[in-house]
Amino acid sequence: MATMQLLLIICLAAFCNGFTSVRLHRRPPDTDVSVAERRFLQKLDHFNGADTRVWHQRYFVNDTFVQPGGPVFLMIGGEGEANPTWMQYGSWLTYAQKLGAFCLLLEHRFYGESQPTLDMKLENLRFLSSRQALADLAHFQTVLSQDLGLSGRKWVVFGGSYPGSLAAWYRMKYPHLAYAAVASSAPVNAVVNFPEYLEVVQASLARNHSSCPKTMKVAFDSLIQLLAYKENYEKLTEHFRLCVMLEINSIMDNTFFLETIAEFIMDIVQYNNDNREFEGGKGGNVTIEVICDLMAKESLGAPYDRFVAVVQTILEATKQTCISAEYKKFIMDMKDYSWKGIASQGGKQWLYQTCTEFGFFQSTDSLSQPFSGFPLSYYVQQCKDIFGPGFSLSSITDAVQQTNEYYGGLNIQSSRIIFPNGLIDPWHALGINSNISYDVVAIQMQDAAHCADMYPERPEEPLAVPVARRSIFTLLTKWLQS
Template sequence: MCAMAGAQLCVLLYLGASLCSGFTYGRFRRRPSEFPVTVQDHWFQQKLDHFNGADTRVWNQRYYVNDSFTKDNGPIFLMIGGEGTANPAWMTQGTWITYAEKLRALCFLLEHRFYGKSHPTENMSVDNLRYLSSQQALADLAHFQVVMTEKLGLGNRKWIVFGGSYPGCLAAWYRLKFPHLAHAAVASSAPVQAVLNFSEYLDVVQSSLARNHSGCPKMMKVASDTLIELLLYKENYEKITRDFNLCKPLEINSKMDLAFLLDTIAEYIMDIVQYNNDNREFEGVKNTNITIQVVCDIMANESWGSPYDRYVEVLHTIIKATQEKCIEASYQTYVQDMRDCRWEGAASTGGRQWMYQTCTEFGYFQSSDSTSQPFSGFPLSYHIQQCADIYCSEFNSSVVTAGIQQTNENYGGLNIQSSRTIFPNGLIDPWHALGINRSLSSDVVAIPMQDAAHCADMYPARIQEPPILPAVRKHIYELLTKWLQ
């Protein structure tokens, strides 16, 4: 299989489902959804390696178009695809479409290389994944813009780029690296600071859980600790398998097996916090009705039994909402799936690709190393070991750290030096801890969003949304209008 070939060709490199992270950095959380909108696929002949002029290989990159609003002198909007299949629902909905209608913009969505149907190579062997990086993705955007401007006769019309989460980073970095092409950028929930140990993620999870139920994190911690105690004795494995509806009978044969189980269960809570009370339903996401309030109401309800029993009930509630049959918590199965480099493989929707980017460029590893959070058992070493187990044994913290350092040197991290860039960040969202939360200048504008979650400003408006969002969208529109004059 190509997975074995990838291991043999292991190369150490120092180098984004939804448009706003179908993946929560390193692990696939939100399961793929059926896309509710059908939009015609278009294909663009893209360069494989933008940094080697002697390499003439090309491939077909998918993109979408909405030209229903455009006029001759209107701007061009470019939505940047991320670490998952580009969702065509965004071509007819979302805040950027509202802006496009008002500003008479022509809209493009370019799918990220190696995700969705945009396959630059015959498979995803480690040797081929050397062409997967943020720098190559930015060069894809530039080549796409230059060629399409000439092909469609777009002249000097101004391009504005949009993105959320990792694509939010790409939006900010595209404006930074290609200021002659990108006139402005809206970088929603963009974690522009790469970091090895992102233990602060769970710090924010704890504070967000405590917003309406101050005792919620404590109950979660008691439940998590109880689970760890139960795991000390093999005679409890059958009970744990049944309690959490695991897909396979629980087996713990290594520290990685244990950490993977604890991480997998905790990530269901992390996912609820990250996307709390958002409006992703138009994308086909099924669990939008499960919020922090729902989770903490269950954790506070003594009629469900002990904190551990309440924790089990929370997981059952989430699984029912997502329509999952069971929880896959086998580390061996996970590694086997992630090693499969075929385009039809189990992790081909983005898991293998995005994990590779975290191991070579970003880190972003959400460990349980902080003492100010409710979970235990998945330290930084566990995350780094995954890089070695999946891609090559030579991966270690020094290798990953070198890639992270290069990323921050290349883009500037939190000290990004740019202009005409907007950084909206939801303060419930753990990712805001790695984002721009204070304006850096008059036209590098941070917009903190109280009570809002990941990429909240990007979604269609609705009555139940956080009250700050209408003002945020208005502010963004006013800035774009000003910058387009």
């Protein structure tokens, strides 16, 4: 996973990932927002009473809107550094202002500055799991409720993408602590092989340009043909602005290059026309419509030439000077177990979680998608190359099955959970897309991307997004008053 596009990555800096941006944002409340950064003494292993080791977990507090008897809103951090900007912007703060909520953000263990162990050697990564993360939330809530006098208040948890799953699971596994949950774009069904991701990418590309994915498929097939001959490497290096000269010595080198290039399109679809500029993203002006317009522009040449123009356009919009597409370098970075390495920003940790809990491998093992060349076996080999030969297809399959047995997959048995999903977002294929009961509610957003309901509102967003926010607020208000 070259840039760890798997879902989620270094997503919303704490909640939803992404690398694009938009032009307009709005601070929800018309008031000064006070945000405090603090540390919480957390247990290392919640499931071994004999292990007394502790560490300091980072969290943030915003008490700007708190009213007597108001709820506590807890935003769950995810597979990246927690971004305190989310304590100043976002739809959940609009709800907080109206409902008088005390707001908290807890950074996920092993991400950002929440480092429970001296390094990320394999024997330490065993403490990185969704179950330990949920237990972190429970211990954090229990202690803070006592220390800050919040015991009598109703706690509502929020999260997007993987943290969205955590929000739903926290409500399910700790119903005595979490009163309600908003689980945005939450992939609650773990799967080893996830070719449906690219099937949704194809459908999303075809929305306004029915020929777009077909033309892209022709272009990608041409790229594969060019890769077959070493004399083309210099040209490919120039076309895709690689950081170093392309060198293919193995199937994994070849596959990694193809996946790296395809991820540029996957990212555009997943985060299409969203609103992340407030947290530092770039390139939001490049949308599905923009790239499909380029793919339809015959004056640019053959489909391959148009595809090159698309990738270069994305690079320029996101201000990336070059593409790193070397599998050996990727493996070397990922095997670095220090907290100072580039992989420590979230890539290594999230890859470990996919290899040990979730799978989520976005393969090309489907005919209904616009790419080729990165099958399930490629992702399994990555797990082996980084974490050791014990990480086989069988072990990953067993781990994913255990995850679904523990959480229930799509068989949600709970109450007071909201599942918003954007239908352009490929991750909605693993989420809850229809109501399970009167208070386990799915909200589908036509034309909307990953975690769209979480962002600050803006005039340009799809019409379904503000409607979804109003529905979320209405449900929260109803539940909190009951």
